[in-house]
Amino acid sequence: QKEVEQNSGPLSVPEGAIASLNCTYSDRGSQSFFWYRQYSGKSPELIMFIYSNGDKEDGRFTAQLNKASQYVSLLIRDSQPSDSATYLCAVSRRTGGGNKLTFGTGTQLKVEL
Amino acid sequence: DGGITQSPKYLFRKEGQNVTLSCEQNLNHDAMYWYRQDPGQGLRLIYYSQIVNDFQKGDIAEGYSVSREKKESFPLTVTSAQKNPTAFYLCASSIGTRYSGELFFGEGSRLTVL
Numbered sequence: 001q002k003e004v005e006q007n008s009g010p011l012s013v014p015e016g017a018i019a020s021l022n023c024t025y026s027d028r029g030s031q032s033f034f035w036y037r038q039y040s041g042k043s044p045e046l047i048m049f050i051y052s053n054g055d056k057e058d059g060r061f062t063a064q065l066n067k068a069s070q071y072v073s074l075l076i077r078d079s080q081p082s083d084s085a086t087y088l089c090a091v092s093r094r095t096g097g098g099n100k101l102t103f104g105t106g107t108q109l110k111v112e113l
Numbered sequence: 114d115g116g117i118t119q120s121p122k123y124l125f126r127k128e129g130q131n132v133t134l135s136c137e138q139n140l141n142h143d144a145m146y147w148y149r150q151d152p153g154q155g156l157r158l159i160y161y162s163q164i165v166n167d168f169q170k171g172d173i174a175e176g177y178s179v180s181r182e183k184k185e186s187f188p189l190t191v192t193s194a195q196k197n198p199t200a201f202y203l204c205a206s207s208i209g210t211r212y213s214g215e216l217f218f219g220e221g222s223r224l225t226v227l
Contacts, residue, residue: 044216098163101216102155103155
């Protein structure tokens with residue numbers, strides 16, 4: 001079982017719809033959760049992080065965390081073509097050497113006109 | 114503007130050659146990281162550094178070396194011992210390793226072995 005799993009997609013949504021991106025993780029000791037956006041050929045950019053169970057909203061983005069079920073999701077409301085990118089989920093857990101961050105392989109999102 | 118500068122953006126290497134990728138940051142961050150990204154795989158940590166003159170191996174350090182002589186600089190050398198070096202290399206920084214998930218990335222260096 002991978003430490004962090006994401007559906008590779010592509011996930012296609014029409015412009016204006018809600019895009020829902022999901023991520024599951026295997027280590028129950030994971031503490032911090034991050035979403036990065038990566039445009040094709042570019043480097044990742046942090047867009048959201050969440051540390052506590054529940055929802056966290058920032059503009060059109062909402063991160064949702066359910067530690068009991070070990071999943072974290074990212075909702076994008078009013079999806080725009082400029083949201084078309086790969087979204088990377090990253091999970092941090094404490095280890096003896098400090099915090100270890102593990103990335104998923106990413107979900108490709110396509111927002112269609 | 115604060116940020117991370119990586120160079121070169123594109124690099125071609127012949128087998129058996131060592132190459133060095135540059136990474137400079139002016140964010141005044143203590144921690145710096147090198148990641149490797151391959152198609153269909155998540156980012157994998159090569160090396161990281163929490164402070165000057167200190168660095169730690171990540172998950173895939175074999176065939177790579179780093180130095181951290183200045184807070185702003187964290188160059189990565191891809192040695193001839195790295196068997197499959199063709200990849201997209203990303204340098205990142207964070208305020209400290211306690212915030213290792215809140216990463217700022219450079220634009221990346223794409224290395225191709227001929």
